[in-house]
Amino acid sequence: MTKQELFDKFVELMGRFADIRAVTALRDGFIMTTPFTICGSVFLLLANLPIPGYAEFMAGIFGKDWTIPLNAVAGGTFSVLAVIAVLAITYKYVEAEGCDAIMASILALTTFIIVLPPFAATKDGVIVNDVIPKAWAGSNGVITAILVSFFVSAVFCYCEKNHIGIKMPDAVPGGVAKAFEALVPGMVLFTTAAIVYGVCHFALGTTFPELIFKIIQTPLQGLSDSVVGGTVIVSLQSILFWAGIHGPNVVGGVVNPLLIANSLDNQALIDAGQQLAGNPAAKIFTCQINDVFVKSGGCGLTMGFLIASWLSAKSDQMKSITKLATVPGLFNINEPIIFGLPIVFNPYLLFPFIFVPLFAFFITYAAIAIGFMPPFSAVQVPWTTPPVIAGLLLDGWQGAVIQIINLAMATAVYFPFVRAQDKKMLEEEQEAA
Incomplete structure (x- = not known):
């Protein structure tokens, strides 16, 4: 069996797995559950905004127990x-x-x-x-x-x-x-x-x-919560999406309950009066890492692709799809570029589409492991929150810095592949002319 046949069998198997009634129901x-977790996160975020002096300011206005009603919503x-x-x-x-x-x-x-x-x-x-x-x-x-x-x-x-x-x-x-x-x-x-x-x-x-x-x-x-587990999860999302199967939905249906549980376990540590930074009991890989840091601009961290395209694109096709996909990409919607360029079954973009999210996962995981930023609690932001703003809301300036680093890395990795794709499109346009 050739590598292509093996890959086709894998894609077929995952397609059948995605159609299983229990998997789709999960x-x-x-x-x-998303409206409940996002709404709960908003109130939890209001109770714990990472702004110096915020807690003291609110306590001076509403009293020392001002967070009780907000935490009641999170608890509910x-x-x-x-x-x-x-x-x-x-x-x-x-x-x-x-x-x-x-x-x-x-x-x-x-x-x-x-x-x-x-x-x-x-x-x-x-x-x-x-x-x-x-x-x-x-x-x-x-x-x-x-x-x-x-x-x-x-x-x-x-x-x-x-x-x-x-x-x-x-x-x-x-x-x-x-x-x-x-x-x-x-x-x-x-x-x-x-x-x-x-x-x-x-x-x-x-x-x-x-x-x-x-x-x-x-x-x-x-x-x-392990590096190995995170690597498998992140890789599968991208591989399946490149093969035309909505990887985040298929993989997320299985792993999101575990990643959400990881973040809620961290919240339980905070509620018990413990710090997450440097706490060996805290979980590192949570739903926020996957949603906010690994998938900035959408699965594949395609915001890096768009930035690289803005910097180098010469073909009319690449320029037009980049203009079309940039605004949705700012809100983490990347279907226009996934299916419009397309990235699906595109050999030019297979490597960066898989490895850019992996590199982002390693960078973010390492940033938490070395103590640059603490693990994430139950606070989440809507998945459409633009990059950098999402990191800032979740983890203060440290979160914003890591998102910027991930975007810079994604742009650098995508750049040569975008140029190769753009060169091919330009040649096709010149031949057609």
Whole structure:
């Protein structure tokens, strides 16, 4: 088998993977969590703006506890991320199957709550019973939420498609009939959840979310936070996009829950009164690195391509596509250049499109590892925030400096490849003339 055939097989395999119902539901479900995480980030950012004297100024106006209402919003979004995810993923899965997505989502939420620990511990170690613990309703329960969503979706769709349920007469209103049809899958799901809870409690002395966190989520988060894991994630995004598959969506659907959980773990350290800079417990590779530093201007860090093109382009084709793509690129939308130039299946740009994001990842990871800037908390900025401004909002002047360094690196690496592409286009134009 030749290298090209092997690559084609890989692309075909990833295309099939992207079409798997569970993968698309996971991707689309976590996209639905975006408004909550972004809104929570805005309030968290307002409570922690990296401006000298800001906290003292606000405390002088609103009192020393001025951040409490802002942190309440953050707690009501980030701290229930798993709850939001279990609803969203189930909804997207069941909706795509053509079944009753609302009822399935409610059943999934209830099933998830059943397997949660029914208690929480205070800072003094006092156990409070009959509560929903935010520790497991948030980032620590994300993998459990995903598993519950998939299980509930499969059972509910099977029951509905095979007409397994209590059928009511035609005269009964539709809403009432649907409620009774959900009794059978509800009993199956709740019974299963009760059995799982009982086995974990009596036989293992733990709870299902704690077990999943220990044996699955912790190792996966550790892998995602490593240089090797980050290299694989960043590379796959670019390789798939170059091959015509939306890499950030495919890869993000799998890894975004882990990267978000990494950032929420860092936020938990801050909430516990710890510093992130120099803290060995802090995670380095978070969703902010991938979204803001690795993908400035879009996947492939194509803002560097646009700058290089503005500096060197001579062909009318390159000039026109650069003018067209620059404004969207400032807001991290690079489809005009991905499909308009195109970069997809373009051999001239394969190397920089893959390696520029990798170099940006290494630079950003190293900047955090050596202490130039601290790891990121739960604060996020909208993905359309322009480069440099995004870094400034996230991590002060250090974040802006690293973004500028990444853009300079991207421009330098793209430059010879842009010139080669531009030369080819210019020759084609001259021949046509």
